[in-house]
Amino acid sequence: MSANSTxxxxxxxxxxxxxxxNLQQYVVYIGFLAIFLFFAIVLRDSGFxxxxxxxxxxxxxxxxxxxxxxxxxxxxxxxIDLSFGSTVAVSALCAAMAMAAMPAFAVPVGLAAGIGAGLxxxxxxxxxxxxxxxxxxxxxxxxxxxxxxxxxxxxQLRSIPVTDPLFTGIFGSGSLFGIPSxxxxxxxxxxxxxxxxxxxxxxxxxxxxxxxARAAQVSGIKVTRVRLTVFMIGGGLAGLAGLLYAGRLQxxxxxxxxxxxxxxxxxxxxxxxxxxxxxxxxxxxxxxxxLMGMLNNGLILMGLSVSDQMIVRGLIILVAVAVSLxxxxx
Amino acid sequence: xxxxxILAALLASALLSxxxxxxxxxPGGEVATPSADIALSDADIAELAGKGYKAALLWHTSSDFVxxxxxxxxxxxxxxxxxxxxxxxxxxxxxxxxxxxxxxxxAQPNVILSLPVDPVTSAEAFRTAVADGVELVFLSNLPAxxxxxxxxxxxxxxxxxxxxxxxxxxxxxxxxxEGKVGWIFHDADYYVTNQRxxxxxxxxxxxxxxxxxxxxxxxxxxxxxxxxxxxxxLQNPDLDGIYVxxxxxxxxxxxxxxxxxxxxxxxxxxxxxxPVALDMVRGGNVVGLVADEAYELGRAMAAAGLKxxxxxxxxxxxxxxxxxxxxDTVAEGWQQSLHRDAPASVLSAQ
Numbered sequence: 001m002s003a004n005s006t007x008x009x010x011x012x013x014x015x016x017x018x019x020x021x022n023l024q025q026y027v028v029y030i031g032f033l034a035i036f037l038f039f040a041i042v043l044r045d046s047g048f049x050x051x052x053x054x055x056x057x058x059x060x061x062x063x064x065x066x067x068x069x070x071x072x073x074x075x076x077x078x079x080i081d082l083s084f085g086s087t088v089a090v091s092a093l094c095a096a097m098a099m100a101a102m103p104a105f106a107v108p109v110g111l112a113a114g115i116g117a118g119l120x121x122x123x124x125x126x127x128x129x130x131x132x133x134x135x136x137x138x139x140x141x142x143x144x145x146x147x148x149x150x151x152x153x154x155x156q157l158r159s160i161p162v163t164d165p166l167f168t169g170i171f172g173s174g175s176l177f178g179i180p181s182x183x184x185x186x187x188x189x190x191x192x193x194x195x196x197x198x199x200x201x202x203x204x205x206x207x208x209x210x211x212x213a214r215a216a217q218v219s220g221i222k223v224t225r226v227r228l229t230v231f232m233i234g235g236g237l238a239g240l241a242g243l244l245y246a247g248r249l250q251x252x253x254x255x256x257x258x259x260x261x262x263x264x265x266x267x268x269x270x271x272x273x274x275x276x277x278x279x280x281x282x283x284x285x286x287x288x289x290x291l292m293g294m295l296n297n298g299l300i301l302m303g304l305s306v307s308d309q310m311i312v313r314g315l316i317i318l319v320a321v322a323v324s325l326x327x328x329x330x
Numbered sequence: 331x332x333x334x335x336i337l338a339a340l341l342a343s344a345l346l347s348x349x350x351x352x353x354x355x356x357p358g359g360e361v362a363t364p365s366a367d368i369a370l371s372d373a374d375i376a377e378l379a380g381k382g383y384k385a386a387l388l389w390h391t392s393s394d395f396v397x398x399x400x401x402x403x404x405x406x407x408x409x410x411x412x413x414x415x416x417x418x419x420x421x422x423x424x425x426x427x428x429x430x431x432x433x434x435x436x437a438q439p440n441v442i443l444s445l446p447v448d449p450v451t452s453a454e455a456f457r458t459a460v461a462d463g464v465e466l467v468f469l470s471n472l473p474a475x476x477x478x479x480x481x482x483x484x485x486x487x488x489x490x491x492x493x494x495x496x497x498x499x500x501x502x503x504x505x506x507x508e509g510k511v512g513w514i515f516h517d518a519d520y521y522v523t524n525q526r527x528x529x530x531x532x533x534x535x536x537x538x539x540x541x542x543x544x545x546x547x548x549x550x551x552x553x554x555x556x557x558x559x560x561x562x563x564l565q566n567p568d569l570d571g572i573y574v575x576x577x578x579x580x581x582x583x584x585x586x587x588x589x590x591x592x593x594x595x596x597x598x599x600x601x602x603x604x605p606v607a608l609d610m611v612r613g614g615n616v617v618g619l620v621a622d623e624a625y626e627l628g629r630a631m632a633a634a635g636l637k638x639x640x641x642x643x644x645x646x647x648x649x650x651x652x653x654x655x656x657x658d659t660v661a662e663g664w665q666q667s668l669h670r671d672a673p674a675s676v677l678s679a680q
Contacts, residue, residue, distance in 0.1 A: 045414075047436040060429040133522075157519040159424075159450035174453075242643065245425050250454040259423045300433045306419040324496075326403050 001133020028271050028284050031320050032291045039298035046301045053297065055180065059248070061293035062182035063257075067264045068285040069193040069272070070234035075268060076197070077230045077275030078191060078210035079129055079136035083121065084238040084264070086147035088257025089243030090115045093151055096160035096252035099167060106164035110171075114246070117237040121147055124227065130227035144261075150198070151254040159253040162246045173249025186286070191235070193282040198207040206230060210277025267292050270320045291320075344391035354491045354525075356647030357472050363645035365486065365623075365630035368637070370410060378410040380566025385635070386416040386439040388430050389540045390447045395601060395624050398668040399469065402628025403443055410636055415439055422452035431455055436463055441635035443628075445469040450652055456481075465638040467631045470522050477592040478646040483638035483648055486631045488622035490522060492652035493600055498537070500618035500654055501598040508540035509570030510561050514555070516575040516585065517548025523575055526600055530573050549575065555582025556589075563590055577603030577619070587615050602655065604662060604673045611657045611679045623650045 039048050045127060047053050067084050074081045095114030125143055129136045174181045197203040207228045210214040217223045238257070246252045269275060270291065271284030295316060299309040321329040350563050354362055364664060370378075385407050389396050396419075404414055416434040420427035427447050427589065434442065442464050446452030453473040459466060466482040472491075503515070511533055516523035534541050545566045547558050563569065563586060572595060574580040582600035584606065587595055596617045599606060603619075610616040627650045637644050655663030660680065662671035671677070 047438070050436060053433070053533075055438040056429070056432045060432065063425070161450050193485050248454075249424055249428060249451045251448075251451040252370075253423070253424050253448055254450055255423055258424060259426060261423050296429070297433050299417050300418055300430065301417055301437055303417070305417055306389075311420075 016253050019182060027320065027323050028287045028291065030271070031323075032294070033068075035291065035294060035316070039294065039301075043298060043301050048298060048301055053181075057290065057293045058186065059180055059182045060297070061083050062186045063248075064260055064264050064267065064287040064292065065186050065242045065286050066189050066241045066244065067257075067260060068236050068289045069189055069249075069268050069282055071264055071268045072193070072197065072235035072271075072273050072280045072282050072285045073206055073230040074136075074275050076210045076273060076277055076280040077206045077227055078213060079227060079229060079230065080140065080275070081125060081136065081234045082140040082261065083125060083144040084234055084241075085257040085259075085261040086144050086151060087118050087121045087235055087238035088242040088245065088260065089151040089252075089254050090121065090147050091115070091239035092153070092246040092252035092256050093154045093242075094255065095163050095243055095246055097154070098137050099162060099164055100160060101215060103164065106167045107170065110162075110164070110167050110246075111243065114235055114243040118235040118237070118239020118242065120235070120319070122232040125235065126228035126231030129231065130224045136231075148254075148258070154253070157254060159250050159251045163250065168247045171243045172245070173250065176268045182248065185240070189240070190282060190286045197280070198283050200231070201227075207278055207280075210274075210279075212278075217309055227325045235313055251308065263292050264289070266317050266321070271318065292317075334561045350354055352647055354487070354489050356485065358478075358646070360478075360645075360647040362489070362647055362649035365626055365650040368484075368630045368644070368648055370406070370633050370636060373643075374636065374640060375410050378636060379595055380411065383410075383412045383440045383636075383639065384438060385412050385441040385443065385632070386418075386434040386437065387414060388416070388418050388434055388444040390420050390427070390445040393417045394603070394668070395622075398670075399628035399631070401643050402625035402630075402671060403632040405638075406629045406632035410632075412441070412636065413567075415429060420447055422447050424448050424455065427452065428455035428560035433460060434574055435464070439464060439609075440639055441465045441467065441632070443467050443469065443631045443635060444472050446471045449474040451535070457639055459666050465635045467635040467638070469627065469631060470536045476585055484631075484634040485530070487636060488522070488526075488627065488672070489649045490525035491529045493620050493622060494526040494531075495533045495622045496652055496654045497573060497598045497600060497618070498530045498533035498668075500620065500656075501573060501596060502534070502538050502541055502652050504596045504617040505541070505570040507538060510544040510566065510568060511571040512545040512547065512566060513568050514547050514549055514558070514562075514574045514579065516570060516655045517550050521667065524634045525657070527573075529573050535541035545569065549579050552576075552578040553580035553581065555655065556585045557582075559583040560589070563587070563592065569595050571598065571664055573597075574599040577601045577606050578615070584609055584615060587670050604676060607655075607660055607672070607676045608679055611660055611676055613657070617629065617656070619655045619663075621653045621655055621667040623653060623667055626650045626669070 041044035046102050091114040094117040095110040098113035100109040102109045125140055128139045205221045205226050208221055209223050213223050247254045268285045271288030273280030295313050338526035387400055412663055413439040420430055424447050460481050468485045470487040472485055515527040545562050547562050574583050577599050587673045597615045598618050600620050606616050620621050634644050653667055661672050
């Protein structure tokens with residue numbers, strides 16, 4: 001040990017300091033700030049910094065952030081869920097249909113139907129992965145298609161209006177003390193997710209399972225139950241995202257959530273969660289999700305063509321993921 | 331409340347579908363105004379100049395068609411000195427379109443051109459733009475409950491019935507007015523394709539008693555067209571013709587015909603596309619493409635929005651003509667529809 005130390009060339013103080021700081025933890029925050037500053041300067045005359053626009057970004061990213069929290073738990077346990085986008089649509093449609101059937105109890109039945117559908121799909125995914133030990137990638141690839149098919153057939157592709165003012169107020173269109181309900185949902189979900197992930201025994205069990213499932217099992221962690229639970233958390237949160245979409249659009253449609261899959265996975269990975277488990281961050285996922293929303297917003301306001309927006313967005317995500325993964329492998 | 335909204339939406343779609351059995355009319359039964367009638371005069375241009383007006387193009391997807399509509403709109407806006415400040419693609423996602431609208435409104439456009447992805451979900455999404463006093467011009471689809479004059483300036487659309495009818499007439503002529511045909515339709519609740527598909531079917535059924543539609547196949551994913559067409563040909567090897575809902579799945583249908591060594595079954599499809607047109611000019615299975623005048627649609631949308639901005643009366647429902655393109659008219663057809671030269675491969679194969 002000492003021989004090695006003396007043989008090694010003396011590292012510069014700056015290098016030593018940089019090596020001590022785990023840059024990977026901060027990549028998403030540094031990236032977020034850099035991109036924010038860039039847009040703030042370039043788009044200073046295009047309304048980027050207006051309160052209306054900044055609130056827009058928060059509102060637009062709320063459902064994706066909620067989905068991202070669920071994915072942090074699933075990925076941290078060493079599994080993956082590809083079906084949450086489809087779950088969003090089914091949950092929104094179930095909620096809308098339940099409310100149309102029982103308009104007098106719109107909020108409770110809508111909530112129960114939407115979250116219930118999400119939990120059920122999560123439980124099915126979880127059961128197949130946890131008890132039958134099928135690979136989660138393949139299970140959720142299959143249920144993604146299955147659930148999307150159910151969403152399409154539920155209403156024969158028709159959109160269902162959601163008109164109950166209390167429901168749309170709570171889930172998407174309203175505000176409390178001037179704070180939009182979508183922002184409140186985001187804050188509550190992120191805070192709850194962060195506490196459960198970082199401060200509870202369950203959170204530690206999720207990470208231990210993802211880090212080394214066999215070791216976790218030997219040390220007494222009920223790995224099967226952990227796996228089932230993370231999929232149910234993912235499903236339930238996808239259900240909540242479906243309710244938020246239904247409230248915000250005042251309608252439910254089979255396409256809701258369809259395009260969110262890749263955005264949410266990118267947000268979570270950029271936010272510091274490992275694809276193969278054992279490490280993650282709920283706050284990082286929030287910032288990753290905001291970063292994705294800010295990119296969409298800023299590139300549109302820059303007046304770029306749609307193709308150019310896609311190219312620039314792709315390049316920025318590539319750089320963010322490359323930096324993030326490079327740091328992780330050190 | 332729920333029932334009322336659903337009924338209103340159903341009523342609107344019923345009006346649209348029954349009315350288009352005979353001709354293309356507006357959601358409220360409005361008579362179609364030809365797009366050529368919507369033109370900015372020199373006085374209009376002079377009045378718009380120097381005002382610093384801005385426009386946003388909030389599309390439902392990205393495609394060759396959307397590019398041509400955007401080009402028509404951008405040229406007309408440029409002529410009037412109007413800057414296009416935002417262009418978006420919602421990827422057919424209602425939630426993304428809502429976000430796009432909110433983001434674009436930050437740039438304070440005076441005119442928005444858009445195709446609402448869905449009448450029900452779009453109604454709430456465009457509400458802020460209406461409240462901001464933006465002139466809204468919609469392409470082919472109308473948010474539920476919107477009123478002409480107060481909520482939006484105009485709807486501009488293809489002559490959807492004519493597109494389906496001309497496809498039927500072209501296929502019927504190619505197979506000598508008799509035989510068995512297959513009908514590959516878009517299996518989604520999507521106004522534009524539904525109207526065109528249904529017009530083809532109704533014209534075949536009413537105008538061509540010796541032609542029978544023996545196979546019907548819905549399609550949602552163009553990538554699956556080849557396998558669907560293969561199955562259709564397996565069950566009906568003696569098909570004289572196939573109608574394909576638009577050009578992209580027609581590529582797959584062509585692949586299925588080639589794989590089966592079938593050079594007899596005629597294909598007609600809608601919209602211009604290089605691979606399909608190439609097959610047509612080479613004397614393959616494709617006998618005709620029915621296109622819309624996409625560039626003209628964009629030009630008319632921009633002109634309608636700017637006329638609204640000037641406080642002029644704009645007709646509620648504006649229609650751009652349909653166009654049948656055959657092997658002989660492919661060069662002119664490309665120009666008329668997309669305002670650019672046909673692909674070199676197509677022209678050189680003529």
